[in-house]
Amino acid sequence: MTTGSLTAGRARFRLPRRQIPVLATLVLLLVMYGIGVSQYQAFSNVQVIFNVFIDNGFLLVVAVGMTFVILTGGIDLSVGSVVAMTAMVSASLLQQGLPAALVLVIALLIGPTLGLLMGCAIHFFEIQPFIVTLAGMFFARGMCTFISGSSIPITDGFWTRMSQERIGDPRGNFVSISVLVAFVVVAVAAYTLAYTRLGRNVYAIGGNPQSALLMGLPLGRTRIAVYTISGLCSAIGGILLSFYTLSGAPLIAVGMELDVIAAVVIGGTVLTGGSGYVFGTVLGVLVLGVIQTLITFDGSLNSWWTKIVIGGLLFAFILLQRLIGIRYK
Amino acid sequence: MNDTMSRYRTMTGHRLFWPAAVLVVMLVANTIYRPGFLSIELKDGHLYGTPIDILRLSAPLILVALGMTLVISTGGIDLSVGSLCAISGAIACMYISKQPDQNSLAVVLTALAMALGVALVLGAWNGVLVAVIGIQPIIATLILMVAGRGLAQLITQGQIITINSEPFRAIGLGHLLTLPLAIFIALAAALLVAAFTRRTALGMIVESVGGNAVASRLAGIRSGRVIFLAYVLSAVCAAVAGFMMTANVSSADGNAVGLWVELDAILAVVIGGTSLAGGRFFLSGTILGALIIQTLTTTVYAMNISPQTSLLFKAVVVIAVCLIQAPAFRARFTRRRGSVPPSSAIADKPKEQVPA
Numbered sequence: 001m002t003t004g005s006l007t008a009g010r011a012r013f014r015l016p017r018r019q020i021p022v023l024a025t026l027v028l029l030l031v032m033y034g035i036g037v038s039q040y041q042a043f044s045n046v047q048v049i050f051n052v053f054i055d056n057g058f059l060l061v062v063a064v065g066m067t068f069v070i071l072t073g074g075i076d077l078s079v080g081s082v083v084a085m086t087a088m089v090s091a092s093l094l095q096q097g098l099p100a101a102l103v104l105v106i107a108l109l110i111g112p113t114l115g116l117l118m119g120c121a122i123h124f125f126e127i128q129p130f131i132v133t134l135a136g137m138f139f140a141r142g143m144c145t146f147i148s149g150s151s152i153p154i155t156d157g158f159w160t161r162m163s164q165e166r167i168g169d170p171r172g173n174f175v176s177i178s179v180l181v182a183f184v185v186v187a188v189a190a191y192t193l194a195y196t197r198l199g200r201n202v203y204a205i206g207g208n209p210q211s212a213l214l215m216g217l218p219l220g221r222t223r224i225a226v227y228t229i230s231g232l233c234s235a236i237g238g239i240l241l242s243f244y245t246l247s248g249a250p251l252i253a254v255g256m257e258l259d260v261i262a263a264v265v266i267g268g269t270v271l272t273g274g275s276g277y278v279f280g281t282v283l284g285v286l287v288l289g290v291i292q293t294l295i296t297f298d299g300s301l302n303s304w305w306t307k308i309v310i311g312g313l314l315f316a317f318i319l320l321q322r323l324i325g326i327r328y329k
Numbered sequence: 330m331n332d333t334m335s336r337y338r339t340m341t342g343h344r345l346f347w348p349a350a351v352l353v354v355m356l357v358a359n360t361i362y363r364p365g366f367l368s369i370e371l372k373d374g375h376l377y378g379t380p381i382d383i384l385r386l387s388a389p390l391i392l393v394a395l396g397m398t399l400v401i402s403t404g405g406i407d408l409s410v411g412s413l414c415a416i417s418g419a420i421a422c423m424y425i426s427k428q429p430d431q432n433s434l435a436v437v438l439t440a441l442a443m444a445l446g447v448a449l450v451l452g453a454w455n456g457v458l459v460a461v462i463g464i465q466p467i468i469a470t471l472i473l474m475v476a477g478r479g480l481a482q483l484i485t486q487g488q489i490i491t492i493n494s495e496p497f498r499a500i501g502l503g504h505l506l507t508l509p510l511a512i513f514i515a516l517a518a519a520l521l522v523a524a525f526t527r528r529t530a531l532g533m534i535v536e537s538v539g540g541n542a543v544a545s546r547l548a549g550i551r552s553g554r555v556i557f558l559a560y561v562l563s564a565v566c567a568a569v570a571g572f573m574m575t576a577n578v579s580s581a582d583g584n585a586v587g588l589w590v591e592l593d594a595i596l597a598v599v600i601g602g603t604s605l606a607g608g609r610f611f612l613s614g615t616i617l618g619a620l621i622i623q624t625l626t627t628t629v630y631a632m633n634i635s636p637q638t639s640l641l642f643k644a645v646v647v648i649a650v651c652l653i654q655a656p657a658f659r660a661r662f663t664r665r666r667g668s669v670p671p672s673s674a675i676a677d678k679p680k681e682q683v684p685a
Contacts, residue, residue: 075467121648126657128605130406130467134592135647142641149635258475271468304482304583311476318464318472 021268021321022280028313029283032290040297047173052289057178058083058240060285062256063263064189065233067281068226070264071193071206073273074129076227078118079234080256081140082111084249086238088144090159091152091248100158108235114140115231119224133227137257144250151249154242162243178240185236190278202226206273262310263288266317287313344602347653348617351600351646355624363631376507379627387623388511389414389570391616393590394597395522396563398615401598403556404539404607405459405466407563410594412477413451414571414587417444419484421572422492422581431494440497445568451477452564456557470560474591481583491580501576511573518566523612532610535559539607593622596643600650621646 036043053060062079069076090107094100114136121132154160168174193199201222204212213219242248267284269276291309295301359366359379369378393410400407424440425431451473458469503510526532534555537545542552570590575581599605600621601614625646629639652658 121652124657124661125652125655127651127655130605131595131599131647131651134596135644135651137644138640138647139644142638142644145635145638146641258471261471262475265468271465302482302487304479304487307479308476308483311472311479314468314472314475315458318468319462322462322464 018275019268019277021317022277022283024317024320025266025268025280025283025287029287029290032287032294036290036294036297043293043297048293050173050175050179052286052293053179053182054176054244055292056285056289057176057182058237058244059256059259059263059288060182060282061185061233061240062237063260063267063281063285064185064278065230065237066257066260066264067189067267067269067276067278068193068202068233069129069230070261070269070271071202071273071276072223072226073206073209073271074122074223074226075133075261075271076115076118076230077130077133077257078114078136078140079230079237079260080253081137081144082114082231082234083238083241083253083256084144084251085140086111086235087242087245087252088147088152088248088250090239090242091154092147094154094156094159095152100156103156104239107239108232111231111233111235111238112228113231115228115234116224118231119227122227123220123223129227141250141254147250148248149250151247151252153247159243159246163246176243178243181236181240185233186278186282189233193278198222198225203274206275208274259288259310262314266313268317268321270321344611345614345617347650348600348602348614348621351650352617352621352624355621355628359624359628359631366631371507374507375504379631381509383620383623383627384512385509386627387619388509388515389573390590390593390597390619390623391515392518392566392570392573393563393587393594394601394615394619395518395612396559396566397591397594398598398601398603398610398612399522399526399535399559400466400563401595401603401605402535402539402607402610403559404542405556405559406470406595406605407455407560407567408467408470408591409451409455409473409477410563410567410570411587411589411591412474412481413448413564413567414574414590415481415581415583415585416451416477416484417448417568417571418575418586419481419490419581419583420444420447421497422490422575423484425492425494425497426490431492432496434496437494437496441572444572445565448564448568448571449561452561453557455564456560459560460553460556478583481581481586483583485581485583487583489580489582493579497572498576498579501573501578514569514573518569519612519616522562526610526612536608536610539609594619596647597622600647 033043036048042048062083066076066079086107089110090103093103093106098106118129118132118136121127122129162177165177166174167177167180193202201212201217204215204217205219205222209219241253245252263284264276264281265271265284266287267276267280267282269280288310291313292306295303295306295309356367366379369376369381371377393414397407397410421437421440421444424443425436428436430436455470455473458464458472459466462469499510500514501511505513526535534545534550537548537550538552538555542556545555546552567587571587574586595605597618598615600618601611601616603610603614622643625642626636626639629642630636
């Protein structure tokens with residue numbers, strides 16, 4: 001979103017405007033962390049932050065994929081089911097004794113394939129993304145129980161090693177491998193969106209698909225690509241989740257798509273597309289993670305307060321986006 | 330010959346033809362699989378049988394889908410209906426469970442009125458967010474969808490509230506004129522909505538707002554007010570559906586009541602031929618869509634397939650119906666056929682071609 005030199009004078013006003021939602025999220029995150037530190041002594045432990053990353057690594061990866069889709073003005077409801085399906089497929093294949101490397105490749109191919117198919121249906125047959133990905137969600141969730149009605153444990157050596165490996169001081173502060181994978185995904189996604197042709201096309205199409213088409217940008221290819229990317233991110237998220245839980249369960253990650261969409265919106269990405277950053281999504285996921293941690297630390301609050309607080313935050317952020325005048329369609 | 334061809338074409342071209350065909354195919358397949366499927370028997374003055382069950386169980390979905398049809402025809406969407414079902418059911422059950430005499434009609438009516446009142450307020454909240462503040466509908470209602478589940482659990486304190494109230498149970502399981510009461514409630518709601526939208530100018534106004542809200546406003550229609558009303562009505566429909574769902578099991582579970590009903594309702598509306606872009610709506614199509622979804626669910630249960638796996642079938646049906654109705658898909662098919670007119674070309678289309 002670089003502004004040309006001709007509009008340099010106005011750019012000084014415009015540039016921060018675009019970033020206000022992200023800055024607001026950052027401030028909110030710091031305030032919440034500050035409240036946590038002032039209320040609970042154990043909260044200041046660095047491990048608390050690391051744990052937020054460890055517990056939400058897969059959510060972060062999936063949210064990054066969703067950011068791509070939402071930036072083009074679409075939506076992907078299938079992510080939660082695809083995450084579950086990937087975990088389920090890997091658990092089931094490992095149980096049948098396939099080598100870990102092969103399972104990894106197969107599991108990572110399923111998500112993008114489904115994403116590609118959904119992208120094609122959306123682009124070529126002009127069916128609403130909402131409906132197509134809803135069908136994808138039903139399909140993937142149905143596949144989960146089709147594979148097995150109950151949860152399958154994973155005992156594979158590679159998976160257990162990935163799950164138990166602690167990077168850093170094993171007795172002090174550590175992160176899991178999932179966190180590193182999530183960081184790599186975030187870095188690649190941020191680079192793609194900011195510096196590659198695909199990323200620029202994503203913003204252009206989200207801003208105005210008609211203008212993008214008239215400019216000669218590949219509308220169809222980009223649209224199909226974002227759903228494939230989202231499918232890939234969900235697949236990676238599914239693998240990370242199977243590292244985290246060491247099992248595949250048919251009903252895991254139900255309703256995760258809402259958490260993901262909430263994280264992306266709280267992170268400042270506008271749902272009509274064209275404006276937002278991967279960094280904002282990272283902050284959005286962190287906000288959700290810190291809310292959960294705060295509620296766990298408090299102990300007297302029940303889990304349903306998480307939902308109410310997330311709903312309230314969603315409202316506040318959407319109102320903020322509206323007030324600072326990012327145009328809605 | 331030519332006459333039969335053209336009549337055939339007008340029939341397959343009718344917007345209700347494909348949904349109705351899908352429903353008939355499912356019923357026929359069921360009857361072949363289980364010959365007793367269509368049989369209805371009279372016991373203690375009440376009719377029993379699978380078709381009656383399908384009608385009774387689809388009543389809440391029909392109600393939710395009716396409200397959803399109006400919201401979608403204004404170009405919006407209401408994701409919060411599932412949470413609203415849970416909230417209204419929770420409030421009604423909570424109030425009844427606190428009363429000494431749970432069977433008193435006055436208690437039940439008060440409970441229903443309270444729950445409806447809250448639903449009105451929440452519907453108005455959705456309406457204000459969309460029509461006054463101008464937030465995108467999908468996200469405005471997402472707020473209540475997420476927070477609403479939390480509110481429902483807050484009302485029930487995370488417990489499953491069981492009640493023992495005959496009048497309340499009747500909403501879901503009672504009978505009237507040998508048929509389940511729920512069917513009549515859904516029918517009455519459908520007729521009421523149909524009368525208000527099709528016998529007055531209201532339907533036309535709703536469609537014009539959905540087609541172009543700004544142009545309608547310039548033409549003298551208060552677009553904001555119409556959109557606001559659609560959300561309030563959707564909330565009320567969802568609340569009544571919530572009563573039915575909780576009455577069916579005589580208990581309120583903040584987590585489970587109305588889970589995914591918003592998705593089923595949107596599917597029913599889309600299967601019925603209403604475009605998600607707004608501007609046109611078909612109440613009869615919506616009801617047909619709701620029946621298709623409930624028949625599918627019942628079929629899958631009857632075949633001893635787990636409820637979760639039934640989603641697989643749902644996905645295939647959704648994609649099939651959407652593809653058949655998608656203009657782009659039809660056009661693609663016609664082009665390949667050359668001079669054959671579009672409607673008859675689709676008629677020959679084998680279902681296997683659907684990428685699921």
